[in-house]
Amino acid sequence: MSAAPKHVPTMAQAGLLDRLAPWMPVLLVPIIMLVGLAAIPSTSSWLTLTVSGLAMGMMIFIMASGMTLVFGLMDVINFGHGVFISVGAFVGVSVLLALGQMTAAPSLVLNLLAMLLAVIAATIATGALGWAFERVIVKPVYGAHLKQILVTMGGLIVVEQLIVVLWGPEEIYITRPEALKGAVTFAGAALEKYRLVAVGMGLALFLAMRYVLRSTKIGLIVRAGVENGEMVEALGYRLRLVFVGVFVAGSALAGLGGVMWGLYQEVITAHMGQQMMIMIFIVVIIGGLGSVEGCFIGALMVGLLQNYIAFLEPKAALISNIGLMVAILMWRPQGMIPVVKAK
Amino acid sequence: MSDPMLRLEGVYTDIAQYHILQGVDLDVPRGGVTMLLGRNGVGKTTTLRTIMGHWRARAGKVMLDGQDITALPVPAIARTGVGFVPENMGIFSDLTVEENMVLAAVSGPIDQARLDWIFEAFPPLKTFWKNHAGNLSGGQKQMLSIARAMVEERRLYLIDEPTKGLAPAIISTMARALRDLKAQGASILLVEQNFSVAKALGDTCAVMDDGRVIWSGAMAELAGDAALQERLMGLSMEAHQ
Numbered sequence: 001m002s003a004a005p006k007h008v009p010t011m012a013q014a015g016l017l018d019r020l021a022p023w024m025p026v027l028l029v030p031i032i033m034l035v036g037l038a039a040i041p042s043t044s045s046w047l048t049l050t051v052s053g054l055a056m057g058m059m060i061f062i063m064a065s066g067m068t069l070v071f072g073l074m075d076v077i078n079f080g081h082g083v084f085i086s087v088g089a090f091v092g093v094s095v096l097l098a099l100g101q102m103t104a105a106p107s108l109v110l111n112l113l114a115m116l117l118a119v120i121a122a123t124i125a126t127g128a129l130g131w132a133f134e135r136v137i138v139k140p141v142y143g144a145h146l147k148q149i150l151v152t153m154g155g156l157i158v159v160e161q162l163i164v165v166l167w168g169p170e171e172i173y174i175t176r177p178e179a180l181k182g183a184v185t186f187a188g189a190a191l192e193k194y195r196l197v198a199v200g201m202g203l204a205l206f207l208a209m210r211y212v213l214r215s216t217k218i219g220l221i222v223r224a225g226v227e228n229g230e231m232v233e234a235l236g237y238r239l240r241l242v243f244v245g246v247f248v249a250g251s252a253l254a255g256l257g258g259v260m261w262g263l264y265q266e267v268i269t270a271h272m273g274q275q276m277m278i279m280i281f282i283v284v285i286i287g288g289l290g291s292v293e294g295c296f297i298g299a300l301m302v303g304l305l306q307n308y309i310a311f312l313e314p315k316a317a318l319i320s321n322i323g324l325m326v327a328i329l330m331w332r333p334q335g336m337i338p339v340v341k342a343k
Numbered sequence: 344m345s346d347p348m349l350r351l352e353g354v355y356t357d358i359a360q361y362h363i364l365q366g367v368d369l370d371v372p373r374g375g376v377t378m379l380l381g382r383n384g385v386g387k388t389t390t391l392r393t394i395m396g397h398w399r400a401r402a403g404k405v406m407l408d409g410q411d412i413t414a415l416p417v418p419a420i421a422r423t424g425v426g427f428v429p430e431n432m433g434i435f436s437d438l439t440v441e442e443n444m445v446l447a448a449v450s451g452p453i454d455q456a457r458l459d460w461i462f463e464a465f466p467p468l469k470t471f472w473k474n475h476a477g478n479l480s481g482g483q484k485q486m487l488s489i490a491r492a493m494v495e496e497r498r499l500y501l502i503d504e505p506t507k508g509l510a511p512a513i514i515s516t517m518a519r520a521l522r523d524l525k526a527q528g529a530s531i532l533l534v535e536q537n538f539s540v541a542k543a544l545g546d547t548c549a550v551m552d553d554g555r556v557i558w559s560g561a562m563a564e565l566a567g568d569a570a571l572q573e574r575l576m577g578l579s580m581e582a583h584q
Binding site: 220226231 | 395397416417418421422427429433435436437438442445446447449491
């Protein structure tokens with residue numbers, strides 16, 4: 001056998017369009033904002049709607065991120081994901097109602113502390129529920145999509161009825177903590193304080209999630225597992241355990257999103273999670289199944305578009321997100337940031 | 344003769360309704376390369392995947408260094424010290440070369456001396472360390488796949504057709520790296536269709552047909568007997584390349 005020649009490997013220099021291609025989905029968010037700016041006659045209205053859209057998008061992202069990871073990692077379609085939103089909202093709101101003195105006090109610190117306690121209670125409750133849900137309902141139907149749809153929907157109905165049993169059938173109204181009521185004025189636009197908090201929280205969570213996925217070993221395992229779970233196991237990692245962890249974390253995030261969404265709407269019902277599922281599915285699909293970054297961008301696009309269209313043409317708001325999904329899928333059938341899957 | 348590193352005793356494996364392995368008996372000695380040869384579809388890949396636990400043996404035993412690993416889950420088998428390079432390479436395209444390697448170092452950070460050795464064996468991996476593995480060429484992906492198995496010392500390496508579809512220069516690089524690995528005392532079970540590589544690397548050899556090992560012995564014995572090759576595989580191995 002002759003000796004191998006020296007390898008001088010090179011990579012072709014990509015053209016400008018090729019280099020821009022991965023950033024195109026990211027650019028869509030500012031593009032939508034600019035189109036909104038051009039279409040909405042008043043700049044202050046545009047600013048208010050933009051903050052509102054971003055806040056809505058961030059909350060949808062928090063609720064949807066766990067679902068996209070669960071689907072990407074273990075190919076599980078969880079139609080019951082919405083139940084964690086409802087349970088999170090009920091547990092969180094119950095804590096806030098119990099801490100009425102703290103939320104009614106005109107102190108930002110006390111208000112935030114009450115919210116923190118509500119969020120902790122909601123995430124613990126939904127995390128534990130997620131663990132039980134995975135063990136009892138999802139585990140027996142790995143690899144069987146139709147069964148997954150049926151049993152997870154069944155699980156959703158059962159848990160919704162448990163909410164009705166525990167909290168009653170009526171919707172519960174809630175007022176936001178005192179310091180988060182009202183709005184601040186910026187450039188002539190009224191920006192609701194709560195929405196600003198939601199934007200900050202959503203952004204912080206996205207950055208934290210991105211850090212975990214990009215810069216830690218567990219993140220590497222999750223990303224590799226989304227692509228080729230069999231090979232991750234062949235390296236020695238117990239992917240099933242990782243999946244259970246991701247399922248629990250995703251459920252807890254949905255619970256957190258439920259608390260935030262409940263406070264955003266100022267009313268909660270047992271069916272609120274189920275009602276959010278259409279929006280969540282749209283975001284997960286247009287983002288690219290399994291892609292956290294795609295989910296984030298998709299959520300922002302959905303939030304912004306919903307708010308702009310509702311202002312410009314209220315009747316069209318209902319179909320705007322479906323239209324967005326159709327347009328995105330015609331452009332990229334696998335979603336904006338498709339996840340590579342091993343063949 | 345010392346106990347083998349790996350022993351398969353009457354292993355049967357089914358895939359759906361197909362009986363692929365039908366009583367495989369195989370010994371892989373310690374410290375050396377055992378070639379697993381045979382025509383396409385005789386069960387070579389299934390044998391490797393059964394050892395790794397990806398497919399469960401219906402009957403029979405898989406013993407690694409005297410320990411029964413037949414029923415262990417895949418991660419547990421990997422953690423007993425089995426490195427696996429699948430036929431499709433199994434690299435993570437969405438991860439960088441560095442991330443692929445970090446992930447493969449299950450027990451902790453990558454040992455720098457071992458990494459230097461890998462870079463020496465596969466220079467492109469150093470060049471493209473921060474690049475997505477999906478952007479590598481076929482040969483570079485195969486290098487990464489083998490490097491990933493080599494990043495930590497394993498008791499046994501299962502390598503499935505590492506030279507398949509590669510250019511001669513890359514095949515030569517692969518062969519040199521595997522020879523290095525062998526020189527370090529590694530035990531390797533290698534499925535290989537390229538006879539030059541098989542002859543250059545193999546110490547012992549097992550030939551499969553119809554889901555069984557029909558012949559095993561020294562590689563040199565098979566390599567030097569064209570009639571035996573003809574009888575076992577239906578053609579001489581020189582023609583089989």
